[in-house]
Amino acid sequence: xxxxxxxxxxxxxxxTALMTGRALxxxxxxxxxxxxxxxxxxHLSKLEAGGLIxxxxxxxxxxxxxxxxxxxxxxxxxxxxAARAGHLRVRTGPKEPALRxxxxxxxxxxxxxxxxxxxxxxxxxxxxxxxxxxELTTQGSRFVAEExxxxxxxxxxxxxxxxxxxxxxxxxxHHLAGTLGAAIMTSFTTMKWAARDPSPSSRVVHFTRSGxxxxxxxxxxxxxxxxxx
Amino acid sequence: xxxxxxxxxxxxxxxTALMTGRALxxxxxxxxxxxxxxxxxxHLSKLEAGGLIxxxxxxxxxxxxxxxxxxxxxxxxxxxxAARAGHLRVRTGPKEPALRxxxxxxxxxxxxxxxxxxxxxxxxxxxxxxxxxxELTTQGSRFVAEExxxxxxxxxxxxxxxxxxxxxxxxxxHHLAGTLGAAIMTSFTTMKWAARDPSPSSRVVHFTRSGxxxxxxxxxxxxxxxxxx
DNA sequence: GAGATACTTCGATTAGCGTCGAAGTATGAA
DNA sequence: TTCATACTTCGACGCTAATCGAAGTATCTC
Numbered sequence: 001x002x003x004x005x006x007x008x009x010x011x012x013x014x015x016t017a018l019m020t021g022r023a024l025x026x027x028x029x030x031x032x033x034x035x036x037x038x039x040x041x042x043h044l045s046k047l048e049a050g051g052l053i054x055x056x057x058x059x060x061x062x063x064x065x066x067x068x069x070x071x072x073x074x075x076x077x078x079x080x081x082a083a084r085a086g087h088l089r090v091r092t093g094p095k096e097p098a099l100r101x102x103x104x105x106x107x108x109x110x111x112x113x114x115x116x117x118x119x120x121x122x123x124x125x126x127x128x129x130x131x132x133x134x135e136l137t138t139q140g141s142r143f144v145a146e147e148x149x150x151x152x153x154x155x156x157x158x159x160x161x162x163x164x165x166x167x168x169x170x171x172x173x174h175h176l177a178g179t180l181g182a183a184i185m186t187s188f189t190t191m192k193w194a195a196r197d198p199s200p201s202s203r204v205v206h207f208t209r210s211g212x213x214x215x216x217x218x219x220x221x222x223x224x225x226x227x228x229x
Numbered sequence: 230x231x232x233x234x235x236x237x238x239x240x241x242x243x244x245t246a247l248m249t250g251r252a253l254x255x256x257x258x259x260x261x262x263x264x265x266x267x268x269x270x271x272h273l274s275k276l277e278a279g280g281l282i283x284x285x286x287x288x289x290x291x292x293x294x295x296x297x298x299x300x301x302x303x304x305x306x307x308x309x310x311a312a313r314a315g316h317l318r319v320r321t322g323p324k325e326p327a328l329r330x331x332x333x334x335x336x337x338x339x340x341x342x343x344x345x346x347x348x349x350x351x352x353x354x355x356x357x358x359x360x361x362x363x364e365l366t367t368q369g370s371r372f373v374a375e376e377x378x379x380x381x382x383x384x385x386x387x388x389x390x391x392x393x394x395x396x397x398x399x400x401x402x403h404h405l406a407g408t409l410g411a412a413i414m415t416s417f418t419t420m421k422w423a424a425r426d427p428s429p430s431s432r433v434v435h436f437t438r439s440g441x442x443x444x445x446x447x448x449x450x451x452x453x454x455x456x457x458x
Numbered sequence: 459g460a461g462a463t464a465c466t467t468c469g470a471t472t473a474g475c476g477t478c479g480a481a482g483t484a485t486g487a488a
Numbered sequence: 489t490t491c492a493t494a495c496t497t498c499g500a501c502g503c504t505a506a507t508c509g510a511a512g513t514a515t516c517t518c
Contacts, residue, residue: 001236001238001241001311002307002310002311003235003307004236007232007235008236012230012232051310052310070309071310074307077299078232078303080299081231081280084280
């Protein structure tokens with residue numbers, strides 16, 4: 001029974017944490033629910049078996065998200081019923097405001113700007129995304145050559161895909177990885193649009209004044225997305 | 230937590246039995262869930278405390294119904310989620326086809342025709358119903374005097390209301406009780422519109438050919454409601 | 459009035475499941 | 489390769505809650 005899955009307090013906490021639509025790791029969900037990792041693992045496999053959540057493996061992390069908006073809808077309905085009886089529930093905000101704007105993820109751009117770039121490229125039909133695989137369109141090849149000074153021929157690699165969707169740990173949405181993601185980050189650096197923070201352990205990426213303007217020209221929406229924190 | 234209430238199999242069976250919108254007694258719900266009366270009583274009080282169901286006391290019976298369509302909506306949503314995982318649920322049909330059309334409930338008319346009559350009287354504004362209390366309108370007083378040969382002055386009683394909504398055990402909707410309900414049934418009998426079944430233990434009410442026609446003329450809809458069984 | 463029915467409360471039993479520590483597997487970092 | 493991190497599996501413990509029999513209360517029937 002599905003309702004029994006939602007009935008347990010620990011699982012309910014996990015599910016409400018996922019109600020934002022963003023994906024969360026198993027450890028984070030464990031912390032959200034106030035339980036240890038083994039317990040969380042057990043709960044997560046049950047929720048997955050019940051079809052409420054689905055995992056996405058990312059290195060040694062396992063990101064979980066709700067399987068669809070219908071699940072969120074039912075959970076919302078249950079919360080509405082609970083509200084009539086006087087119960088309530090609170091959600092804690094995110095953390096780490098510094099790194100959220102722009103940072104290095106391995107060798108490519110992550111954070112708000114990374115997510116925004118992938119969204120924009122998808123909208124401009126520079127890439128074609130089907131499920132998990134992403135590939136550059138012919139229009140996209142021309143774009144990276146002209147605007148970013150990247151030779152598409154240099155992107156091929158025997159063991160690494162050109163394009164790959166990578167889950168962003170601050171936004172919990174995808175940004176662009178793969179050899180193209182790395183090449184774009186390199187281009188940003190060589191063109192002096194951006195630079196990594198000088199301190200050795202920091203992953204923050206600083207955009208220059210003109211770099212941010214050019215980035216906006218290529219991948220900008222209305223600009224709201226960038227300045228939202 | 231509300232979901233925990235729905236999570237228990239016994240309670241889930243009860244709730245799905247109530248999904249038809251009709252009210253069921255505690256014993257019936259116990260049988261639906263396959264549990265004994267004490268267990269059912271415990272579950273029902275929990276569901277009531279959670280605001281999912283509400284009781285209506287009727288003599289020594291307690292009829293339970295869902296508190297609202299929103300509850301049914303959420304339950305339906307949960308069932309939809311469960312369906313994706315391969316689970317399913319069946320509902321059994323009603324029983325006792327003989328008594329459903331017209332029968333005596335204490336001293337007044339019940340069954341399909343009883344429900345239909347109350348509905349029609351409400352629609353014709355012969356009665357005014359606010360929550361649990363029902364009263365005859367001036368238009369209704371004239372109606373019962375002229376059409377049913379009932380003197381409205383004789384209906385007053387020190388300990389019994391003139392009009393009362395009574396839950397119908399076959400239709401699980403209200404029909405008219407109270408002194409007016411009794412007087413109307415008496416009128417039907419004296420006017421030879423209907424008569425109780427001769428066998429002593431039977432509660433069936435037989436309408437005559439002309440009686441059913443007159444009843445239809447006063448309280449008829451399209452006639453579909455009567456012949457639906 | 460006495461008896462029957464519908465339901466509730468009480469108390470004791472039991473089973474299921476959430477919980478965690480410890481050990482095992484996989485992936486990334488050095 | 490070696491170490492660290494993220495997660496899973498295993499085994500054992502403990503607690504909640506579902507369950508039912510027996511007794512109690514309310515209501516209808518005769």
